[in-house]
Amino acid sequence: MSKHSDRAVELFKSGYNCSQAVFAAFCDKTGLPEETALRVAAGLGGGVGRMREVCGTVCGAAMLAGMMYGATDGKDREAKALTYKKVQEIVEIFKQTNHSIVCRELLGLSGNVPVSPTPDARTAAYYKKRPCVQIVEDAAKAAEAVLFPEEQE
DSSP states (O other): HHHHHHHHHHHHHTTTTHHHHHHHHHHHHHHHOHHHHHHHHGGTTTTTTTTTBBBBHHHHHHHHHHHOOOOSTTTTTTHHHHHHHHHHHHHHHHHHSOOOOOOHHTTOSSHHHOOOOOOOOOOOHHHHHHHHHHHHHHHHHHHHHHHGGGGGO
């Protein structure tokens, strides 16, 4: 693991959602206060609002790419393209170890997953049946490889 993937796993295991864990693990790079990063990413966990769509870890990594390369001028097509390129590179690396970027597919759930806003309790059984800890680590490592290659071991 790396400093950032270690931190992402630590955040996830302490109760933060997958998107919060990945995004906030890089506060040392973005300059955001951790509380701000945790709030910004809060709605994206569980595949965006726990709807099991795009994995929250990928959303967190995409927001991180935006923090590092995002356009601040709506007409800056080059910055937009660079940000999208970085997100696509992160996803490409993520998909080398994960078969999808869709939460329900990563969790092995059917297409008709009931939507509930209530998060599951973080018990030993939760961690045993869910691959989320590994997915958090994979997303943080992919983000680090693309956005901060100088930190690769």
